[in-house]
Amino acid sequence: MLKQAQTKYRAFAPVALSQRTWPDAQLTQAPQWLSTDLRDGNQALIEPMDPQRKLRMFQMLVKIGFKEIEVGFPSASQADFDFVRLLIEQDLIPADVSIQVLTQARQPLIERTFESLRGARRVIVHLYNAVAPVMRRVVLGLDEDQIVDLAVRHTRMVKELAAAQTGTEFVFQYSPEMFSGTELVFSKRVVDAVTEAWGATPERKCIINLPATVEHSTPNIFADMIEWMHRYLARRDAIVLSVHPHNDRGTGTAAGEFALMAGADRIEGCLFGNGERTGNVDLVNIALNLYTQGVHPQLDFSDIDEVRRCVEHCNQLSVHPRHPYVGDLVYTSFSGSHQDAIKKAFAARKEGEIWDMPYLPIDPKDLGRSYDAVIRVNSQSGKGGISYLLEAEYGIELPRRLQIEFSQVVQAVMDDAGKELSAADLWGIFENEYGLAEAQAGAPVQAAVSEHSGGQVAVHALVQIGGARLDVRGQGIGPIDAFVDGLSRHLSDDLRVLDYHEHAIGSGANARAAAYLELRVGETQTLFGVGLDANIVSASLKAIVSGLNRATRQGRLTLRAKPVESAAPVAAV
């Protein structure tokens, strides 16, 4: 790169526009959309679409709701010509859809274009020629007057051919190519001459399409250019003002939105931003930006993944995982604080409320996405995301301090593995840490609870702690109290239950209880145990055993005396 960039590149000049209005404008309705996937998109592909792919794309565009679709450049290739013929001859164009075809301002190309259109119901004929100074000088070798003459002559040619083909309704569209790199006064001169030559009237409007053939400037300058044209074009009431942004600076979407705010009625682009170089403006992006402002775009992306599959198949290009609204990762949060906020907002959200979800500008469900991928866990995640996945997939509602405890266990695994953990991975870690697999099998706890006079409860249980089998007999004001009393006789440290949470998982005959007990072992050690069982008392006792097994594993607890073996089996509660 040059140190003195200004010796090679120059800044784009601002537009002299007093009292510009577009910065205060709000978009309150959908624009007219034109998909050019089959033309500008197709001409930019490594391998242009074959007829099957073209047809699949066309049908998808119709299904989404596009009413104007540019289907090719029929004079450029036999393939494009044949595709236009196929659509017309096989009557594949719905009555409310207009096809559009592009032609350069050259007589043989225009004549060939009209040949391709025989028998069509309604067509937009799109004529273009370059107007920018560099094109005038380097490519065409024509001065300003000659460019105006070229545009006017070929507009008249289109008019005559259209008049001669009765039975087809023709709409005329003209693009001053490279408008974005052209002096505004000259663009206006050419366009005014063309609209006059066409004889545009408010009853018979033509489309004037202003392309950012190459995006040269910040999007506010493009907006100024559009507002300038909108203000000063002759016969503005006889024109549908259209824009055609490209994305060379990566601001095509902003340029498109600002241009609509500046007075454009219509916008041309491609799905997911395919097109020449960095692409045409992404119409899905513009449409869904509108939707998130409460304006229905009149295009249907209720199954956005189906649209993406179709586009990827037809273009043979993949859509980036971070692509707005559609990428694989765009509804996913890995970061702990984001996950925490999303989890809390989902819990607080009431059906029918305005969508106000942190980190999720749109409800993925509106686009046919599930919430499955909203939260994924890696080394950047925290307790919120971990507990969200366990709750969403396994119905486990961890109390807050257990969330903190378990997230440290997960973090240690993550530090070792260094990769993403799925809900199933987290469940495996949870089962292992809290001894759930063994507890489910019934091995560590078998207990009998009996009520005595004076409200006392007796528990007799056989449990397995730290590999030893213990015969536990105790009394208390309830089963947990009695179990702790019995266990205390086997432990070298005091055991107390600090906190207790339980909830049901599932309903009906398959319902189970989950119990989470926070234990204090000795003076300072606190930790959780977890129990799952069809019976709530068993779940609680299992939770205590789970906690004590963890404490012995961590070397925080020793058994006081030789374990007592029971002679008689004990019935489960």
Ligand SMILES: CC(=O)SCCNC(=O)CCNC(=O)[C@H](O)C(C)(C)COP(=O)(O)OP(=O)(O)OC[C@H]1O[C@@H](n2cnc3c(N)ncnc32)[C@H](O)[C@@H]1OP(=O)(O)O
């Ligand atoms: C910005 C856009 O996307 S515009 C659309 C661009 N799309 C395409 O180009 C895809 C289809 N294009 C094609 O198949 C071909 O380029 C065609 C059929 C249009 C023209 O093919 P060719 O006649 O072989 O010319 P070529 O492809 O080299 O195009 C450049 C020629 O067109 C000329 N040209 C460009 N615009 C015009 C015009 N409005 N009037 C007269 N000549 C023109 C150039 O001066 C150049 O002529 P030269 O060879 O005498 O110097």
Ligand SMILES: CC(C)C(=O)C(=O)O
């Ligand atoms: C033909 C015109 C509209 C075009 O594709 C462009 O300028 O990008």
